[in-house]
Amino acid sequence: MDDRHLPVALAEPPTLDLRADFPGLTTPGGAPWHYLDTAATAQKPQAVIDTVVRAMGKDYATVHRGVYSRSADMTRSYEEARQRISRFIGGREDEIVFTRGATEAINLVANSWGRANLKPGDRILLSALEHHSNIIPWQMIAEATGAKIDVVPLTADHRIDLDAAEKMIGPRHKLIAFVHVSNVTGSVLDVGRAADIAHSVGAKLLLDGCQAVPHMPVDVAALGCDFYVFSAHKLYGPTGIGALWASGDILADMPPWEGGGSMIERVTFEKTTYDVPPQRFEAGTPAIVEAIGFAAAADYVDAIGREAIHAHEAALTKRLRRELGRMNDVTLFGPDDGAGIVSFLIDGIHPHDLGTILDDGDVAIRAGHHCAQPLMDYLDIPATARASFAVHSSEADIDALIEGIGRTRRIFGKG
Ligand code: PMP
Numbered sequence: 001m002d003d004r005h006l007p008v009a010l011a012e013p014p015t016l017d018l019r020a021d022f023p024g025l026t027t028p029g030g031a032p033w034h035y036l037d038t039a040a041t042a043q044k045p046q047a048v049i050d051t052v053v054r055a056m057g058k059d060y061a062t063v064h065r066g067v068y069s070r071s072a073d074m075t076r077s078y079e080e081a082r083q084r085i086s087r088f089i090g091g092r093e094d095e096i097v098f099t100r101g102a103t104e105a106i107n108l109v110a111n112s113w114g115r116a117n118l119k120p121g122d123r124i125l126l127s128a129l130e131h132h133s134n135i136i137p138w139q140m141i142a143e144a145t146g147a148k149i150d151v152v153p154l155t156a157d158h159r160i161d162l163d164a165a166e167k168m169i170g171p172r173h174k175l176i177a178f179v180h181v182s183n184v185t186g187s188v189l190d191v192g193r194a195a196d197i198a199h200s201v202g203a204k205l206l207l208d209g210c211q212a213v214p215h216m217p218v219d220v221a222a223l224g225c226d227f228y229v230f231s232a233h234k235l236y237g238p239t240g241i242g243a244l245w246a247s248g249d250i251l252a253d254m255p256p257w258e259g260g261g262s263m264i265e266r267v268t269f270e271k272t273t274y275d276v277p278p279q280r281f282e283a284g285t286p287a288i289v290e291a292i293g294f295a296a297a298a299d300y301v302d303a304i305g306r307e308a309i310h311a312h313e314a315a316l317t318k319r320l321r322r323e324l325g326r327m328n329d330v331t332l333f334g335p336d337d338g339a340g341i342v343s344f345l346i347d348g349i350h351p352h353d354l355g356t357i358l359d360d361g362d363v364a365i366r367a368g369h370h371c372a373q374p375l376m377d378y379l380d381i382p383a384t385a386r387a388s389f390a391v392h393s394s395e396a397d398i399d400a401l402i403e404g405i406g407r408t409r410r411i412f413g414k415g
Contacts, residue, residue: 015315039366041239042390043390048237062074081292088218089219091220098287106134110137113204118145122146122148126152128154130374138175160178184333184386191205191207194225195225206227214340229245232290232294236391252277254280261285262279317389343384344387351384357407367384
């Protein structure tokens with residue numbers, strides 16, 4: 001599916017009413033909490049919490065080693081979670097490596113695939129929109145291998161400029177690593193075109209899907225990428241777990257990057273041989289409970305339907321951008337069809353001040369550089385205020401935000 005053509009026009013009004021699924025959405029005093037920071041981390045639905053409690057309680061045991069039946073059952077649940085997460089993004093069942101999160105997944109690709117495939121003179125193409133997680137691992141591996149990094153600029157509405165990328169790409173590029181949906185601007189990448197650009201020179205395409213998987217359908221086979229990474233905690237699942245997807249062929253050729261238990265075939269002091277993927281990349285006792293919770297989160301999201309989620313959040317995005325766009329002291333970042341994320345600045349009010357005053361009205365937004373300092377430099381701003389939506393978000397959350405902005409203005413003597 002071409003992500004740029006999801007049905008934004010059909011998206012009004014927002015349709016989901018799922019607040020009751022989320023026990024975290026009330027304040028200690030019992031008032032509604034207007035949580036608009038899902039791009040940082042998502043609140044958890046009761047279904048995920050119940051699954052985690054059960055896995056950590058009456059079902060708990062280790063995986064892959066126990067000879068007793070509880071361990072065999074837990075191993076089955078853990079491996080079923082892998083299959084579930086792979087299916088969730090259109091992969092085959094042995095193509096998911098569990099990691100601590102998207103950050104670790106990118107570090108894994110850099111240290112394993114990167115070390116094996118990059119040499120002096122090779123180039124890596126990133127964009128000005130990237131999260132630090134999709135910059136620093138490449139800087140480290142570039143330093144270790146002698147490869148160099150090029151940075152694609154943005155269009156006027158803050159998408160990755162693929163016309164520029166097409167001009168910049170050359171035979172020395174071995175990898176393009178782009179964000180699928182920006183955590184700052186919500187910009188959605190035209191993945192089909194990015195894949196064509198990468199593959200035209202035989203380079204691989206890695207997509208940072210952290211902010212895409214909670215907001216829209218993702219099918220790695222249709223997208224045509226080579227690596228896809230994301231974190232469970234932004235998808236209504238637990239912290240401490242995420243996933244790397246890569247096709248079986250690519251994983252089979254990648255060397256291990258961390259050594260330890262569970263990733264071996266045979267160990268002697270003379271020579272160690274390694275297990276097949278994905279186990280080759282999962283050294284040590286894995287995040288068992290978290291993997292099972294991750295799968296429960298995928299079930300939760302799929303029960304709602306990702307088209308429905310996208311339509312709901314697109315309607316909210318559209319309304320918030322319209323309301324903010326009417327205020328003549330507000331600068332909006334990103335395109336109008338950003339996926340569930342709205343970044344903005346109010347003249348004369350620092351985002352941190354706005355965030356603090358909003359908190360007094362039980363509205364939670366993110367203020368800062370969003371782990372994208374090069375993007376802040378590119379836009380020549382120190383920070384933005386960011387509101388991000390979830391399946392439980394509603395017009396009431398936007399009303400509370402707009403009301404809080406009015407209060408902040410009054411406090412700052414701005415009318
Ligand atoms: N990429 C993007 C676009 C993100 O939004 C985030 C989280 N803010 C990350 C990478 C890193 O994810 P994690 O901290 O879960 O590893």
